Amino acid sequence: MKTIKICDVMTNSGVAFGTSGARGLVSQMTDEVCAAYALAFLSVVRLAFSTTRIALGMDLRPSSPRIVNACTQALREHGIEVDFCGALPTPALALYAQSECIPAIMVTGSHIPFDRNGIKFYRPDGEITKADEAAISTAVVEINRVRGDLPEINHVATDQFIRRYLDFFPPRHFAGLHLGIYEHSSVARDALHRILEGLGARVTSLGRTEEFVPIDTEAVAEADILRGKAWAEEYHFDAIISTDGDGDRPLISDETGAWLRGDMVGLICASYLKADKVVVPVSCNTAIELCGMFSTVLRTRIGSPYVIAGMQELDSGNDDKIVGFEANGGFLVGSGF
Structure with missing residues (x-):
């Protein structure tokens, strides 16, 4: 076992808490750094909750599976059952964790550039607070093995997330609407299809890519502004729907393809x-x-x-x-x- 202070990890690696979760360059987010953060979160959440199981999820960044693997093996070494929910929207993982009364860890860099990634943490009652971040930052953890195989994917979280919206709105609530989904590399893209089509909309796929594309919903790129207008003119949509990389920030246009401000x-x-x-x-x-x-x-x-x-x-x-x-x-x- 190796003893690690999170304050030293933050200083030496540059991986630190920002506006939402711990983030850093992929090159800085080594297996040991990610495992240390996962165990620090475990130590803090156990102060308030009896914890034997943690849900893990990830976005579609190429570095995310490795980081999930490091967190998984470290948690297993400390007797935690890892409930791996695969690639899914952050809100889907958070909803599942709250419904199961368990903590969750989401590996995602959200909207930040391709060469970075991050880890978001959820208590059984919701996203961690600034007080939790402070406690994680002062934690001391013991790390051993951080490599191994990922568990089988549990698809219940994604299915529950989709069902939530199909049950919330009246049946065929979007019947008669033609909606575009700007898919890019959003982890929410397939779930959006199932939700919108399940509510009766006619859906057209746009801009799907297997290479990760960072989409900042607060500062839409000029290329995406032009794409939105071109798509609206070509397809005559009622609206275009998209999200950032991990599906917790919406990007929505009107019928002209003009993207609406998030607020x-x-x-x-x-x-x-x-x-x-x-x-x-x-x-x-x-x-x-x-x-x-x-x-x-x-x-x-x-x-x-x-x-x-x-x-x-x-x-x-x-x-x-x-x-x-x-x-x-x-x-x-x-x-x-």
Whole structure:
């Protein structure tokens, strides 16, 4: 066994917590570094939850299977059963973990460049907080073996995710709509097909690639702006749907192929859900306050952990309808809808 301090890992490797999860260059995310983070997360989550099983998932980056493997073997060495859910959207893994009351680790670099990757962590009750990040950063772990075979894939998480949307909306809710799916290398692309077609839409595939393409929903590339308009003119879509690499940030166009701002998509969703209280970072549009649809709008620092902390702050325990979202389109619910 080798004793490793996470603070030393952060200093020596450059892999550290950012706005969502630990991220770094693929060259810096060695097996040992990734295993250390997984075990540090395990040590922190065990302070609050009895943990014998952890769900693992990944995006479609070529480096992701290796990182999942390193995390898997390290967790197994410490007596953890790894529930490997394969390549799937981050929200699908988070939903599955919460429904099973187990923690989860998602290997994804989200929208960042190809030469980078990251690891997101979820407690049984949701994404880790800034306090959890601080505790992980000071953890000391013991590492032995970090190589071995991946478990068989459990497809229940993906199927549950798709069923959630088919059950939420009325049958054939999108009948009569022609929707494009800009697939690129989004891990959500096949699930989107099943959901939209299951709700009655006519779906056309666009731009699928087996090479990883980083899509930043907060700063859409000029090439994608032109693609959206060209596709809309060619196919006469009602809308074009896409996501970032791990499927937790939407990219949606109108019928002209113009991509909508993520915070405007969040505002539309909050209105549809009839939310009462909204939490957003300071980077979001002031239309959220000016629209007058919400009793409370709380602004936070940028990053989903801060938005989550704000949602917890607004929760009075009185059946509040609370949501949070970011300028990138990431959307969170703090109560049942």
